[in-house]
Amino acid sequence: MKLRLKPAAAPYVLISPFLLLFLVFGLFPLVFSFVLMFHMWDPVKGLGSMEFVGLDNLRFAIEDPLVWTSLGNTLWMAVASGLPQHLVAIPLAYLINEKLGPWRNAAMGAYFLPYITSTVAIAIMFSTLFSTDYGMVNAALSELSRWPLLNAVLSDKNIDWLGNPETIKPVVSAVVFWRYLGFNVILYVAAMQSIPRDLYEAARMDGAKSWQQFFFITLPQLKPIMFFGVTLTVIGGLQLFEEPFILTGGKGGPEYAGMTTAMYMYRTAFDFNDFGLASAISWMLFVIILVMTLITNRAFKSKEGQS
Amino acid sequence: MKNKLLILICALAAQAAWAQKTTITVAAFPAVDDIVKAALPEWQKKNPNVEVKVVGREYADHHTAMTTALATSTGLPDIMTVEYGYLGRFSQSGGLEDLDKAPYNAAELTKRIVAFAVAQGRTSTHGQTALPTDIGPGAMFYRTDVLQKAKVTESELTQSWDSFVQSGQKIKKASGAYLVAHARDVKDIVIRTGIPEGEGVYFDAQGKSVIETSPRFKKGFEMAQKIRAEGLDAKINAWSNEWGESLKRGTVTVQMMGAWLGGHLQNWLAPNTAGLWRSTVLPERVATSWGGTFYAIPKNAKNKELAWDLVKHLTLNRQQQQMAFEKFNAFPALLEAQSGPFFEQPVAFLGGQKARVEWKTTASQIKPTQVFKNDSVAEEIVNAELDLVLNKNKPIDQALKDAHRLVQRRASR
Numbered sequence: 001m002k003l004r005l006k007p008a009a010a011p012y013v014l015i016s017p018f019l020l021l022f023l024v025f026g027l028f029p030l031v032f033s034f035v036l037m038f039h040m041w042d043p044v045k046g047l048g049s050m051e052f053v054g055l056d057n058l059r060f061a062i063e064d065p066l067v068w069t070s071l072g073n074t075l076w077m078a079v080a081s082g083l084p085q086h087l088v089a090i091p092l093a094y095l096i097n098e099k100l101g102p103w104r105n106a107a108m109g110a111y112f113l114p115y116i117t118s119t120v121a122i123a124i125m126f127s128t129l130f131s132t133d134y135g136m137v138n139a140a141l142s143e144l145s146r147w148p149l150l151n152a153v154l155s156d157k158n159i160d161w162l163g164n165p166e167t168i169k170p171v172v173s174a175v176v177f178w179r180y181l182g183f184n185v186i187l188y189v190a191a192m193q194s195i196p197r198d199l200y201e202a203a204r205m206d207g208a209k210s211w212q213q214f215f216f217i218t219l220p221q222l223k224p225i226m227f228f229g230v231t232l233t234v235i236g237g238l239q240l241f242e243e244p245f246i247l248t249g250g251k252g253g254p255e256y257a258g259m260t261t262a263m264y265m266y267r268t269a270f271d272f273n274d275f276g277l278a279s280a281i282s283w284m285l286f287v288i289i290l291v292m293t294l295i296t297n298r299a300f301k302s303k304e305g306q307s
Numbered sequence: 308m309k310n311k312l313l314i315l316i317c318a319l320a321a322q323a324a325w326a327q328k329t330t331i332t333v334a335a336f337p338a339v340d341d342i343v344k345a346a347l348p349e350w351q352k353k354n355p356n357v358e359v360k361v362v363g364r365e366y367a368d369h370h371t372a373m374t375t376a377l378a379t380s381t382g383l384p385d386i387m388t389v390e391y392g393y394l395g396r397f398s399q400s401g402g403l404e405d406l407d408k409a410p411y412n413a414a415e416l417t418k419r420i421v422a423f424a425v426a427q428g429r430t431s432t433h434g435q436t437a438l439p440t441d442i443g444p445g446a447m448f449y450r451t452d453v454l455q456k457a458k459v460t461e462s463e464l465t466q467s468w469d470s471f472v473q474s475g476q477k478i479k480k481a482s483g484a485y486l487v488a489h490a491r492d493v494k495d496i497v498i499r500t501g502i503p504e505g506e507g508v509y510f511d512a513q514g515k516s517v518i519e520t521s522p523r524f525k526k527g528f529e530m531a532q533k534i535r536a537e538g539l540d541a542k543i544n545a546w547s548n549e550w551g552e553s554l555k556r557g558t559v560t561v562q563m564m565g566a567w568l569g570g571h572l573q574n575w576l577a578p579n580t581a582g583l584w585r586s587t588v589l590p591e592r593v594a595t596s597w598g599g600t601f602y603a604i605p606k607n608a609k610n611k612e613l614a615w616d617l618v619k620h621l622t623l624n625r626q627q628q629q630m631a632f633e634k635f636n637a638f639p640a641l642l643e644a645q646s647g648p649f650f651e652q653p654v655a656f657l658g659g660q661k662a663r664v665e666w667k668t669t670a671s672q673i674k675p676t677q678v679f680k681n682d683s684v685a686e687e688i689v690n691a692e693l694d695l696v697l698n699k700n701k702p703i704d705q706a707l708k709d710a711h712r713l714v715q716r717r718a719s720r
Binding site: 274 | 375396397
């Protein structure tokens with residue numbers, strides 16, 4: 001007997017592998033964490049120990065100074081790593097697209113490489129580079145500080161990059177910037193290639209210079225992809241976890257200067273065994289991401305309306 | 308048809324043979340998984356029909372997996388290994404057997420084990436939830452070459468905290484080396500000095516924070532502040548790359564930790580420094596411990612009887628405990644295993660010092676301390692406040708007050 005699917009059932013059967021996986025690994029955790037938000041739960045005591053506490057977890061989270069510190073850190077690093085990503089990626093993509101010719105793909109590949117490298121490897125590499133006494137960054141700086149003129153600005157003392165609350169955020173932001181720049185470059189190069197060439201030809205015939213073409217053709221045409229890229233950066237920036245987690249040894253660094261909200265949420269659950277509070281923090285973070293995304297959406301929409 | 312029948316019979320026979328073998332599971336982290344594996348041949352002589360599955364995971368992964376297993380009561384091992392840092396949460400979970408009760412009746416047997424470690428595995432509400440197998444008596448490892456250069460003697464380091472700081476100043480002057488890796492390490496020892504019986508490091512017997520009221524914390528913070536102000540700490544965290552490098556190069560003179568650090572130094576942290584390290588007691592002869600490994604039996608384990616027999620073999624068998632010490636650096640919790648030729652042997656890495664005997668003395672002086680569920684949150688909060696004191700000159704009294712408030716806020720949830 002041949003096994004045959006009824007035409008009406010076929011789509012459901014074919015989609016079921018995804019659906020099942022989504023239900024188990026996507027929807028269930030979502031619903032469970034929503035339920036957890038209203039409960040006090042110490043997981044080692046088993047499922048039976050869940051106790052309904054209403055809005056207590058949310059109230060505790062809102063009054064928790066560490067939640068606010070971590071949110072501040074997250075915003076700081078999201079802006080410091082996110083904004084330069086686009087400010088650098090767009091001109092860089094323009095250069096790669098217009099000027100590099102046959103080297104274009106090689107250049108894009110080089111910029112994209114960090115994106116596909118394991119975060120753990122990257123973070124370990126950077127923690128070695130930024131090491132206080134044995135790191136290359138400090139070695140280079142102390143070499144430069146011996147040069148005339150530069151010695152006025154640079155101190156010959158080693159900077160404790162990852163042990164200093166003032167320097168930890170810039171370091172993490174630099175790593176994140178370096179890592180995701182290539183992704184944005186690819187995004188923008190792809191978008192630039194879809195801009196009709198005749199726009200540029202017409203502009204050239206009218207005597208537009210290279211920079212004018214960039215500002216008056218390329219940039220406006222990039223707006224939809226900019227919206228997409230910025231939205232991804234906003235979401236990714238607010239969910240920042242792996243880079244600061246590894247660079248600060250999983251604890252957030254001195255004075256929690258490198259602890260993001262996602263990290264604090266993870267630590268609340270797995271280091272402090274308070275899953276209810278962790279769920280409340282995660283939903284708080286979700287609302288903030290939602291609002292930020294809506295603001296981004298608004299910002300790009302209104303500009304479109306003007307033009 | 309005949310063939311099919313034959314296969315069926317074979318399959319059934321195989322299954323029957325299989326069924327006779329019981330399998331018990333032990334979940335562990337490195338190097339406890341290796342210790343258990345090494346102990347099995349001996350134990351299986353008595354229990355030939357028992358298969359033992361050792362599930363080894365990395366330290367943090369192991370405890371996360373055990374948390375999940377306890378939460379859902381699925382995938383629980385028959386023997387759960389618990390490290391001291393997680394003991395507070397796990398033992399107060401109610402998911403582990405009270406080993407003092409029948410059929411275990413461990414109370415008689417635990418007299419043979421170091422008392423402080425037995426007490427760590429006991430809670431007032433859930434009884435003896437875990438049995439210790441190895442302990443980490445606190446020791447001070449120091450670089451004898453650096454001390455010689457600075458003309459500092461060992462007794463100057465250990466006499467008092469003040470002379471400890473003074474030695475650090477001399478060392479810094481003579482060799483440029485830091486005294487300790489981090490000022491926090493000093494605070495951690497001072498706050499563990501003179502804890503009243505029945506109290507924990509951060510909480511009293513009722514679970515109320517003692518951070519603001521106990522003089523231990525004020526002194527600990529003051530010592531750390533002094534060390535930082537004199538520039539005597541390298542500001543590096545233990546187990547970081549920097550730390551390993553400093554131990555190799557001798558830029559950090561003293562490292563206070565569990566006696567097991569000697570093995571780590573020798574095996575991978577700084578093998579090139581053989582003969583340069585010595586071990587001694589902590590300043591003011593403080594007796595405290597670092598870490599320690601415990602075995603527990605979950606209430607929902609399937610083969611409790613066999614599990615208990617294996618736990619007894621691992622914790623109460625002299626040969627087994629000594630083997631774990633000789634091969635894996637796990638300092639025995641079993642008292643009768645703390646003697647013998649291996650203890651008397653000079654340790655070549657420590658310049659021929661008979662350090663093990665000294666560690667044994669320390670172990671016998673350690674007082675039991677209670678562990679609490681919120682210990683890790685409290686530690687975290689105290690460390691954050693100490694950072695503010697060290698980096699931002701926050702007044703110590705204010706820092707302790709804030710730490711107390713934050714810890715109390717958590718603990719009263």
